[in-house]
Amino acid sequence: MGVLQIVIVLAVVFLLVKPLGTYVYHVYSNEPNRTDRIFGWLERFIYALIGLKERAGMTWKKYVLSFLLTNIVFVGLGYLLLRIQSVLPLNPNGIGNMEQTLSFNTIISFMTNTNLQHYSGESGLSYFSQMIVIMMMMFTSAATGFSVAIAFVRGLTSKGKTLGNFFEDFVKSHTRIFFPAAIGVTLILVALQVPQTFDPTLTVTTLEGATQHIAIGPVASLESIKHLGTNGGGFFGVNSAHPFENPNGLTNVIEILSMWLLPASLPYVYGRFAKNRKQGWVVFSAMMTLFIAFLVVAYASEMHGNPAINALGIDHSEGSMEGKEVRLGVAQSALFTTVTTAATTGSVDNMHDTLTPLGGMVPLAEMMLNVVFGGKGVGLVNMLMYAILGVFLCGLMVGRTPEFLGRKIEPKEMKLIAVAILMHPLIILAPTAIAFVTDLGKGAITNPGFHGISQVLYEYTSSAANNGSGFEGLADNTSFWNITTGLVMLLGRYISMIAMMAVAGSLVRKQWVPETIGTFRTDNKLFYGILIGTVLIIGALTFLPTVVLGPIAEFLTLR
Amino acid sequence: MDQTNKLPGTSSGSYVWIAIRGGILFMILCGIVYPLLCTGLAQLLMPGHANGSLIKDASGQVVGSELIGQTFADPKYFQGRVSSIDNAADGSGSNNYAPSNPDLLKRTQDSIAAWQQANPDVPISKLPIDLITNSGSGLDPHISPKSAAVQIPRISKLTGIAPDTLQQLVDKHTGGRDLGVFGEPRVNVLELNLELKTMLNK
Structure with a gap:
């Protein structure tokens, strides 16, 4: 039954990639x-409100400038609101201002789509902050990442400037x-018992006469965009393991699909832009192959x-249940863990710190590679970066x-590309050291x-990959951790984005070379193998020593 | 995409204005309009679910939420999973013990010893792992059907209710997998104990 539920979810993904990808392409x-006709009026209204008079194409530099400026505005306003949240409305639980480094x-x-959380939602944020800072950034950071990925694909596939x-x-x-997706998913989640209210924390007298305080709030609206935008920050401290965030097996599947479908459809979108769908399927297959390999390790190890x-x-016989929920069990937990670190969402429905050594290595390794589907756009951009690297390596071998x-x-x-590829291990390994x-x-x-x-390695890997899950035992709400992980998240997000936009800006201006019999094809099985090989070789060369010191050593001592 | 942007109104200066106006507008749309709209619809269409799926006892008093675990100290009741936060639902969490952490081993050994003392009739090879492990949230409202079944001999002895009656009670409160496949079969401990309490009071 465990395997069957996993296979059904995979089948749904396979079935929906094409229709969803077609929609996203359009x-x-x-x-x-x-x-x-449905959305045009609203968009024209928004363009008018923000003063966007005409929508000419931008060079890569202008595109980068625009998204950086937009993000800076959100960061400035958001920081201010967190610092003064105690005097703002919708704070029924009387939560104080947030400390500076936190x-x-x-x-x-949240701006970098990481959603690493050094606070606990129940006690750290007012409802107003959960809405206007957290939910807002969950939308806008995802939209930023998605836009950049599309711009990168346009750079690879179109002519002009x-x-x-x-x-x-x-x-x-x-x-x-x-x-539209967030409103739809919110209502489905409420129908499946996820709360959505502005009432303050409930106080009840339990069956045995004790007093229990139950934190509640506008959970469903956060839960839906948290996954759709591959954000991952929970309303509550324990994220999607909390029964209010994820009350049953079906909500778990909906949350998995919400975070997975858009990233999974992006390779298809890329194929459409490239006017060669096989290009997209090669990338998709490489991602899916790596994903299934990781999933098998996680499930087998936890069982x-x-x-x-x-x-x-x-x-x-139930498998490892420490840090897991009975309603979800090992199958739904292992699948969620593998998807959330593949899609760099970073929500968790079980505690990753408590995973068995090899089970815990899976999320760590996926974030180190950072190309298995990836968050809103980032995974596709990274995978294409490896594709170009693969082409380059093959070119060297044959002297073309x-x-x-x-x-x-x-x-x-x-x-x-070398800068972008080397930045990722650098900002993980240097701060870890x-x-x-x-x-x-x-x-x-x-x-x-x-x-x-x-624990330490996971924290920085998660920050650099803009994932946001954690080995949550780490006591990380200190100035040291707040500042170092903050910097790693910033570098992890923007350096590779800017470098890859520069690549796109350079490629888009180049003359097209006509395809000849000597052209190295990138839409066949050979290239699928080369792509996986490039990813694994680079990944192993950079990260294997630290993985041996952490999870593999723990595995050998426990065996 | 070949238009160049030499037209007026596309200089970097105007980008700053668009970014600021856009920033404020999207704060309002994503941070206020969206959650208010969702809350309004949810409260209108599904108020029970939207407000935390609360459960009332026979006298109409709210005794908790169907989704939030409670601590049951009295051995007459079915026990839930280990919770390092003692089911404090305003501060979800767990100890996050790594598999190699000696504290995990010690806590589990202590749980097993306590189990043997309270349930001498059930061998520990029958003790399901979910009953002596900490849930992820610390608020897990469920146990596996097996974990409920192994508690029946103890509860029967303490309350005098026949094991068969208790098994029927457990079966009644056992939920299947969602849509028949997703998740695991589970027993809601609070609902089960609520009905058990009613039987005891009769």
Whole structure:
């Protein structure tokens, strides 16, 4: 039954990738289509309100400038609101202002689509902050990422100088994708018992006469955009493991599909833009292959359980249940874990810190690779970056100038790609090392032995990959952790985005090279293999030593 | 996409204005209009679910939420899962013990010892793992059907209710997988104990 529920979810993804991808392509292709009649009036109204008079294409620099400016505005306003939340309306539980470094961390975390949370929602945020800062950034950071990915794809696949208009892409991401989907999913979740109210914390007298305070709030509206936007920050401290955020197996599946479907359909969108759908399917297949391999490891490891506990002689046929919920069980938990770190959402429906060593290695490894579907757009951009790298490596081997989609790949692009690829391990491994040599860093570790290494490594990997899940035992609400992870999230998000936009800006201006018999094809099985190989080789070369010190060492000691 | 942007109104200065106006507008749309609209619709269409699925006892008094676990100290009641936060529903969480953490092993061994003392009739090889592990949220309202079944001998002895009657009660409060496939079969401990309490009061 465990395997069956997983297979059904995978089948739904396979079935919906094409229709959803087609819809997303029409949203951004800017050709007239039927949906204009439904959404056009609202978009024109928004353009008028924000003073967007005409929507000309932007060069890559203007596109970058536009999204940076927009994000800076959100960061500034959001930071201010968190610092003064105690005097703002809709604060029935009397929550105080957020401390400086925690506000810094929280704002960066949500703007970069990471949603690392060093606060606990029940006690750290007023309802107003949950709405106007958290939910708002869940929409806008996802729309930013989506727009940038589309602009990158346009750069690879079109001729001219420009990559599209950021403000137009940003508005359309909201009106045609995130608003309708979020409202729909919210109502489905409420129908399945997720609360949505402005009532303050409930106080009840329990069956045995004790007093229980039950935190509640506008949970469903946050829950839906949290997954649709691959954000991942929970309303409550324990995220989607909380029964109010995720009351049953069906809500779990809906949350999985919400976070997975859009990233999974992006390779297809790319294929449409490239006017060669096979290009998209090659990328999709490479992602899906890696995903299934990871899922198998996670599920098998969690079903096998913790040898130390199993040795005590109890009935462990359910698998490892520490940190998991009965209604979800191992199958739904393993699937959620694999999807949430693949799609860089970072919500959790079980506690990743309590996963078995190899089960916990899966989310860690997925975030290190950062190409298995990936968050709103980022995964596709990263995978295409590896595709260009793969083409480049093959070009070196046969002594030909590499080409990708009819454009010559030259030193300028390769330098930018090298920066983007090397930045990811650098901002994970360097701060991890710093944390280990300082008391400020080491002091946060709560699990002894090799697992302590995993805790620190996971925190920075999650920040760099803009995922946001955590080995939550880590005592991370200190100035040291707030500031270092804040910086890692900033660099992780914007450096690779800007570098890849520069690549797109450079490629879009190039002459197209006609395809000949000597052209290295990127839409066949050979390239699928090369793509996976490139990802795994780069990933293994950079991260294997630390993975051996953390999860693998823990696995060997427990076995 | 070949238009260049030399037209007036597209300089970097105007981008700043668009970004600021857009920023404020989207704050209002995403942060106020959207949650208010959702809350309005949810409260109108499904008020019971939207307000936390509260459960009332026979006298109409609210005793908790169907979705939030409670602590049952009295051995006459079915016990839920381990909760390091003692089911405090205003501060969800758990200890986050790693599999290799010695504290996890110690807590589990203590749970097993306590179980043996309270349930001498059931061998520990029958004790399901979910009953002695901490849930992720610390608020898990459910246990597995097996975890309910192994508690029947103890409860029967303490209350004098026949094991068969208790098993029927458990079956009545056992929920299946959602749509028949998703999730795991589960027993809602609060609902089960609520009915058990009514039987005891008779």
